[in-house]
Amino acid sequence: MKKILFDILGAAALLLVSVPLLAHHGAAALDTGKEITLKGTVTEWIWSNPHCFLKFDANDGTGTVRNWAVETQSPTSMTPRGWSRMSFKAGDEVTVTIEPVKNGQPIGRILHVILPNGQKLIAANPTTPESRPVAPVPVQ
């Protein structure tokens, strides 16, 4: 019984890690594991390949307002998560949680966003060391 339970848990783990985080480039530039939350005002929402990105003005915690550009995956990957070309418009007040890049630039990867109406849009899970995709099991 324990073995069966182990198999089920193992399969669940495999499914979790088999979902890659970024489709076309690695996460090497990201300060993975670090999360910051910013409150700001949307300036532009670009719904495009290979990645969508949200631009917004926000105070970085030092009193300086910077224009952030933070990415998601492609429209084909975001649509099933409830995102769309119409998710944001300029002027929206949003709360954005991201993994920032290492070099200190106002760039990063969105983990989730809280919209003006309180709705939470989830973009990704935080990066883990196990994020490398697993090869699919061949069919027999």
Place this chain on the structure above:
Amino acid sequence: MRLHFSVFIIASVTLLVAGRTHAQMKPWNNSGVGLSGLSEPPKGPSGPAPRRDLSGIWDAGPGGIQPTGYDVAALFTPLGEKMAKANKPGNGPRIADVSEDNDPLSTLGDPAGFPRILLYELRPFQIVQTANQVLMLYMFEKRWRVIWTDGRELPKDPDPRWYGYSVGRWEDDYTLVVQSFGLDDRTWLDNAGNPHSASMRVEERYHRIDGETLALTVTLEDPLIYTKPWTPLNKLPIRLMPNDTDLMEMVPSASEALAYRKEIASQAKTK
């Protein structure tokens, strides 16, 4: 041990199916399973495989998307190693800093080409069969390939093309074998920047398991670049989608690639 493995597989499939029962098919703009794994549509028709028929809309799900490419350095010839070093990929075992990335697909908007369209972004695709062709219509790039099934031979010394030249024959009633040649060596094989020459030959084997499942095996033979043939896809499972599935566009346009590099990638460099 066999029981142990079987339970593992059954549990995997059960969880996959369970995770998708909430998915609903929309009349337009379906994305397939994609990276999120949230939107697989209901199963297509089940039952035995039809004879010599691959037609339908197919989705390999997350298994069709290989963002890190393939680790094949051990197979390089000296020329292969030299070509691989010139490629600065954004992912995989030889990942380069984003400031050095020279992936022709993501930095220039070049076509993925063949076989990269199978080895990187095998998003949902439709197979259409005519009397003398099998047509592959890919959601990624909104691109198509023609596979001639009229018995012709591949050209001997063709002018290279992004998607090459392809001929197919039925090995048996359930297996279509496709040979391709004349492939433009400006394209990469995958996201890891693995190169190929214009003399590479590619074999695809589409084996129909049953009414709703295909298994795809891809083998590459390129003795200029690799010391032996290798098989990046081995019986990749691909599921049939309902025949009224309208697919999204997923076009990696040059202008969008450039905007992304300007706004995000070039700002994220670490050296």
